[in-house]
Amino acid sequence: MAKNSNNVNMLQSIQQGYGNMTWGQKLSAAGTAYAGVTGYADAKNEGAGVPGALAQGVSDAFLMDLIGWKKYVGGAVLMGAGAAAIKGFEVMNSSARELGRLGTAAPFSSSTFVDSEQVYTMRQAGMNMIGQSQQSLRQTILGNEAQAMHR
Incomplete structure (x- = not known):
């Protein structure tokens, strides 16, 4: 487990009951659970088996605690930036093709009648x-x- 005092406090609070947890600890626990569940679901969607998906979910869950939430969120944003850039390019390219097609729309303009x-x-x-x-x-x-x- 991480050497973060927040994690130790969170584990002690869990042992004593959720009523003793601070809002920050509850938020951290929720974020950890969310990261684990989404990591597992993503791995299953990519074709991993249950053991592999479970390992991916556990590593995703505690990765945020190990490196800190700012680095974790920053990394997630950077990983999604490439896909967003590709999607943006595809949308712009599709729009340009559509406008080009509409600009030359005349009946039988590209056909030769013999x-x-x-x-x-x-x-x-x-x-x-x-x-x-x-x-x-x-x-x-x-x-x-x-x-x-x-x-």
């Missing part, structure tokens, strides 16, 4: 079908009007 004889023939056949449909509808309407007028 008009072949077959495409021309198909387009003409489609236009002829539309024209015939319109004429057929027109003839039907006029035929119905003629029938109504000649009754």
Whole structure:
């Protein structure tokens, strides 16, 4: 165990009961428990077995007491800074790509249309079908009007 008088006092207070612990000792015990539980959970999530995760949780729990909470929190912030920087870069890169894509958004701007004889023939056949449909509808309407007028 660490040679910290706070730890010795905390252990003595635990032996006497939690009612005798100061707020600082209670906070320290809570921080130690939190570090141990999160260390265990992180190790399990990374694929460690129960013994390895338990060892990681115990070492994380008492690491704060061994090196002090300021160094422990500083180290945790520094370890998270790299991941935060990478995430920030990914977000900025994604935004830049999205803006670049939106700036050139025009219909068929990146395609080349090749008009072949077959495409021309198909387009003409489609236009002829539309024209015939319109004429057929027109003839039907006029035929119905003629029938109504000649009754």
